Amino acid sequence: MAKKKKVENKTDQPDVIEGQPCPMCSQNKLVLAEKETEIPYFGKVYVFSMTCHNCKYHKADLECAEHHEPAKYTLEVSSEEDLKIRIVKSAHAFVKIPHVLTIEPGPASNGFVTNVEGIINRAKFAIESARESEVDKTAKKKAKKLIKKLNNVLWGRDKLKIIIEDKTGNSAIISDKVVKNKLRV
Numbered sequence: 001m002a003k004k005k006k007v008e009n010k011t012d013q014p015d016v017i018e019g020q021p022c023p024m025c026s027q028n029k030l031v032l033a034e035k036e037t038e039i040p041y042f043g044k045v046y047v048f049s050m051t052c053h054n055c056k057y058h059k060a061d062l063e064c065a066e067h068h069e070p071a072k073y074t075l076e077v078s079s080e081e082d083l084k085i086r087i088v089k090s091a092h093a094f095v096k097i098p099h100v101l102t103i104e105p106g107p108a109s110n111g112f113v114t115n116v117e118g119i120i121n122r123a124k125f126a127i128e129s130a131r132e133s134e135v136d137k138t139a140k141k142k143a144k145k146l147i148k149k150l151n152n153v154l155w156g157r158d159k160l161k162i163i164i165e166d167k168t169g170n171s172a173i174i175s176d177k178v179v180k181n182k183l184r185v
């Protein structure tokens with residue numbers, strides 16, 4: 001997606017263009033939205049999305065205004081306070097929650113600005129959806145255990161690690177307690 005230069009946009013309202021052709025169903029029902037967000041200790045981020053009102057196609061991604069080096073961020077989530085830590089995740093990022101799940105980048109992957117709680121909720125949703133279509137009892141049981149663990153983390157009763165790797169440099173975990181390493185590409 002092309003980055004647009006904007007003169008001034010002090011509000012948090014996105015710029016919206018309606019009636020664009022949808023890449024999936026070809027109808028002119030696609031809405032393009034772009035928003036600029038200032039992330040403290042990280043910089044300006046452009047968040048764009050495409051949403052089709054006809055076929056429900058949705059794609060979102062983000063790009064940093066400044067260049068950031070490819071990096072690996074490791075965060076130990078150990079308290080309820082940590083749930084508020086901001087996370088910038090591009091569509092190219094790997095999100096790894098060891099022993100729970102890995103979210104890989106791909107055509108269906110989206111970019112967004114969230115926090116630790118948002119990442120955990122997305123992980124829960126992914127495991128829950130997979131559990132619904134699962135027929136194997138052992139796998140169902142394992143999914144149940146993982147959801148319980150994630151709920152405990154959300155309640156501040158358990159710990160977990162979140163690792164984000166992005167070779168484009170457009171992702172970050174913003175916290176004093178995060179461990180940042182160079183990512184070899």
Ligand SMILES: [Zn+2]
Binds near residue numbers: 025054057
């Ligand atoms: Zn469509």
